[in-house]
Structures are given as structure tokens and as C-alpha cells.
Amino acid sequence: MSKAAELANLIGNINAGGGGVNRNLIINGAMNVAERGTSATGLGGSDGYFTCDRWATFFNSSGRLTSTQDSSAPSGFAKSLKLACTTADTSVASGEYFFLSQRIEGQKVQAFAKGTSDAKPFAVSFYVKGNASATYVAELFDSDNSRQISKTFTVGTDWARVELSFPADTTGAFNYDNGRSLDLTIWLHAGSDYTSGTLNSSAWASSTNANRAVGGSSFFDSTDRTFFLTGVQLEVGQNPTDFEHINSFGEELAMCKRYYQKLTDSYAQHGQICNGHMANSTQFQGVIRFVPQMRAAPSLSHTTTSSNNSSSAYYVATGGANDYVDALAFYNSNQVTTLLYSTSGSSATEGEGANLAVQSTITEFAAVSEL
Amino acid sequence: MFKNCTAKYNQFISGINDSVIITYPADENGMSKTLCVPMDEENTHYAEILKQVQEGTLTIQDAD
Numbered sequence: 001m002s003k004a005a006e007l008a009n010l011i012g013n014i015n016a017g018g019g020g021v022n023r024n025l026i027i028n029g030a031m032n033v034a035e036r037g038t039s040a041t042g043l044g045g046s047d048g049y050f051t052c053d054r055w056a057t058f059f060n061s062s063g064r065l066t067s068t069q070d071s072s073a074p075s076g077f078a079k080s081l082k083l084a085c086t087t088a089d090t091s092v093a094s095g096e097y098f099f100l101s102q103r104i105e106g107q108k109v110q111a112f113a114k115g116t117s118d119a120k121p122f123a124v125s126f127y128v129k130g131n132a133s134a135t136y137v138a139e140l141f142d143s144d145n146s147r148q149i150s151k152t153f154t155v156g157t158d159w160a161r162v163e164l165s166f167p168a169d170t171t172g173a174f175n176y177d178n179g180r181s182l183d184l185t186i187w188l189h190a191g192s193d194y195t196s197g198t199l200n201s202s203a204w205a206s207s208t209n210a211n212r213a214v215g216g217s218s219f220f221d222s223t224d225r226t227f228f229l230t231g232v233q234l235e236v237g238q239n240p241t242d243f244e245h246i247n248s249f250g251e252e253l254a255m256c257k258r259y260y261q262k263l264t265d266s267y268a269q270h271g272q273i274c275n276g277h278m279a280n281s282t283q284f285q286g287v288i289r290f291v292p293q294m295r296a297a298p299s300l301s302h303t304t305t306s307s308n309n310s311s312s313a314y315y316v317a318t319g320g321a322n323d324y325v326d327a328l329a330f331y332n333s334n335q336v337t338t339l340l341y342s343t344s345g346s347s348a349t350e351g352e353g354a355n356l357a358v359q360s361t362i363t364e365f366a367a368v369s370e371l
Numbered sequence: 372m373f374k375n376c377t378a379k380y381n382q383f384i385s386g387i388n389d390s391v392i393i394t395y396p397a398d399e400n401g402m403s404k405t406l407c408v409p410m411d412e413e414n415t416h417y418a419e420i421l422k423q424v425q426e427g428t429l430t431i432q433d434a435d
Contacts, residue, residue, distance in 0.1 A: 178413065299416045362402070368416070369415075
């Protein structure tokens with residue numbers, strides 16, 4: 001984009017109520033943060049967040065894929081999210097789907113003034129490439145009011161920037177809360193339940209499944225298929241502007257931690273989790289403070305074993321001895337703190353100071369408060 | 372979301388359910404992914420548990 005065009009777009013968006021700094025409502029749009037890991041294989045059996053933070057995948061298909069935080073990226077970016085089909089699904093049943101989404105809190109999207117006479121348009125932009133040409137569907141979905149709008153875009157073998165402008169919606173306000181309000185979704189595979197109508201592309205409307213993903217290719221049509229995505233931006237205004245890079249990796253990471261926080265930096269033996277004490281001879285207790293505050297009371301997602309011996313997942317170090325722990329739980333979990341305690345295992349002296357650490361290599365120990 | 376998982380109430384204070392433990396199937400090394408989910412409807416795991424219980428696709432066992 002030329003400087004003149006960029007300036008014109010920014011001015012246009014400022015006039016429309018957007019623009020300026022912090023205009024990108026997408027978190028981790030440059031795919032720089034991957035707290036869960038940089039690669040996950042065999043995906044497709046269950047929904048979830050697997051590699052790049054804040055990007056969820058939803059499946060109902062026999063197709064399978066690998067998700068990677070990849071180093072292929074367009075100029076000005078270092079990372080992308082790569083999806084690679086590993087099991088094809090060429091017999092597409094009516095209810096099948098596979099899509100990638102970022103779900104956004106209601107309190108973050110109030111500037112769109114959706115549902116009012118002052119409603120503002122939505123500008124979406126991102127960079128994509130694939131193994132071959134394909135057409136996919138980008139959708140904005142208002143989950144507070146079950147309204148949506150979709151537009152198709154094309155992918156080629158070279159990195160290309162996609163710019164999509166969606167109109168304002170004077171119907172259905174976003175709730176001002178910490179719940180899910182707006183989804184930016186990329187449909188990569190859909191059965192006739194989502195494709196048999198007419199793509200709803202010109203104005204927001206009450207969601208009709210048949211009109212949501214019309215005209216898209218299937219990512220699962222071949223094991224050669226790949227899809228790369230980075231530089232995702234959603235902003236108020238009618239004109240997509242250049243991607244707004246976050247000043248520092250730490251700032252981007254902090255935004256991601258509102259939804260997912262690793263509670264130890266090492267999942268290998270001796271990775272330290274928490275200080276605490278033995279509340280009785282068998283129960284370790286420690287307090288964890290979430291920094292930054294999480295979106296809502298989080299779940300504890302962690303690796304457990306059933307061994308209760310030196311092959312246990314965790315150990316509690318007390319008085320020079322290690323006691324083994326297999327499972328842990330949160331009590332009184334809230335946005336700021338939680339009590340972490342062992343639900344099985346250890347035998348120690350009541351009142352002793354203790355620290356909890358990883359014994360056998362685990363795959364996860366994290367607080368989760370995703371949308 | 373919780374296909375092939377087991378669900379069980381958990382009690383820190385005896386007699387009071389305060390969370391739900393979701394256990395995924397173990398891998399070949401006997402290790403499982405486990406979620407301890409607070410009974411708070413703003414938590415999307417708990418919202419999904421309630422949905423699946425209502426749909427009859429998930430049953431929560433009593434706490435030990």
C-alpha cells in the first residue's frame with residue numbers, strides 16, 4: 001500500500017470513528033506467541049487451541065491436520081500459523097465443518113457502536129498463502145445476537161494481503177462484558193448445511209447456517225493442502241490499514257495471558273511451579289497469583305498420571321525429601337488468584353514448607369480462561 | 372469438546388462440590404490431560420460441561 005493510500009485510509013477510518021494506535025482488536029495477529037507449543041499433530045478430533053495463542057480451531061470432519069507456528073511469513077513479519085492437511089476428507093457430509101476463529105470479548109468491541117444509529121463499519125485484513133489456489137470464507141459472527149456476514153477471499157502460492165470491508169450493523173448491540181461477542185472466523189471446510197444457500201455478504205443478517213460459508217474450497221480435499229495466515233487485523237472503519245505491530249513481544253504475550261497462562265516455564269523435570277506448605281501429611285497447598293488478571297475464573301489444564309511413584313507427573317519437596325503427586329486442583333479459582341492443591345499422593349509432615357515441581361516430563365500445566 | 376472424557380465433581384471442603392474434574396483418555400505412557408474446572412458459568416469449560424450434561428452426552432460422577 002502506498003503512503004498516500006495508507007494516509008487516506010487512516011483519515012477515512014478516523015472520520016468513521018476508528019484509526020489511531022491500538023486500533024487492531026485482534027490479539028496475536030502476527031502469530032508471534034505460541035505458549036502451548038509450536039507444533040501439534042493429528043488435530044481434528046476435538047476443538048481447541050493448539051499452537052498460536054488466541055486462535056481456536058473447530059472441527060466436525062474426518063480430515064486431520066498439523067498446526068504449526070511457522071517461520072514462513074511475508075515481509076515485515078517473522079511468524080505465521082501454518083495448517084497442513086495430513087488426512088483428506090473428500091466425502092463431505094452435510095454437517096461437516098472446519099474453521100479457525102478468534103473470539104473477542106464484548107467489552108473490547110464497543111467502538112463499533114453496533115446496534116445503534118451510530119454504528120461503525122468493520123475493516124479486516126490479513127496475509128495468506130497456500131500450496132495451490134483456493135477460495136475460503138471470512139466471517140464476522142455476532143454471538144450476542146446471532147448475526148453474521150461473510151465474504152470470500154482467494155489464496156495463492158505466494159503471500160498475498162487480503163482486505164475486506166464489512167458494513168456497519170445498526171441491529172444488535174454487543175454486550176459490555178467479558179464474554180464472547182464477536183468472532184472473526186475463517187471457514188476452511190464446510191458441508192451443505194453451511195453452503196447450500198446464498199453467501200450473506202452485503203449486509204449483516206440473522207444467522208442462517210446455509211448462508212455462512214458458500215463458495216469456499218475444502219482444505220481437506222488433499223493431503224497436499226496447506227494454509228498459512230498472519231498479520232490479521234480487525235479495526236473500526238471502512239478501509240483496512242497497514243498491520244499495527246505491537247511494540248514488544250512482552251506486551252503481546254501479556255495480552256494472551258488474559259486467556260492462557262503457563263504456570264511453569266519448563267515442562268521437564270524440576271520445572272518449578274509453586275511454593276506452599278503441607279496442610280496435612282498428604283496435601284500440598286500453594287497460592288498462585290495470575291499476572292495479568294485473567295478474563296474469568298480459569299480452569300487448571302495439566303498432565304496427570306496414575307502412577308503415584310517416581311514416575312508421577314509432579315513432586316513436592318519438603319524437608320529434604322521428595323513426595324510424589326499425580327493430580328492437582330484449583331480451589332476458589334478467580335481472575336486474580338487460586339489455591340493450588342494436591343488431590344493425591346504425598347506423605348509429609350503437616351506444616352512443613354514445600355515447593356511443587358515437575359517430576360516426569362509433562363505436556364501442560366496452565367490456567368485457561370479462553371472464550 | 373469432551374468426547375471420550377470422564378467427568379467427576381471435586382470437593383476441597385468435604386460435602387461441597389466446587390469444581391469438575393475432566394479427564395481425557397490416557398496416552399500410551401499412561402499420561403492424561405486433566406482439567407479442573409471451577410463451577411463458574413463465565414468459565415467456557417464449565418458452560419460446555421453444562422451444555423453437554425443437558426444434551427445427555429456427558430455425565431458427572433459424584434465426588435469421592
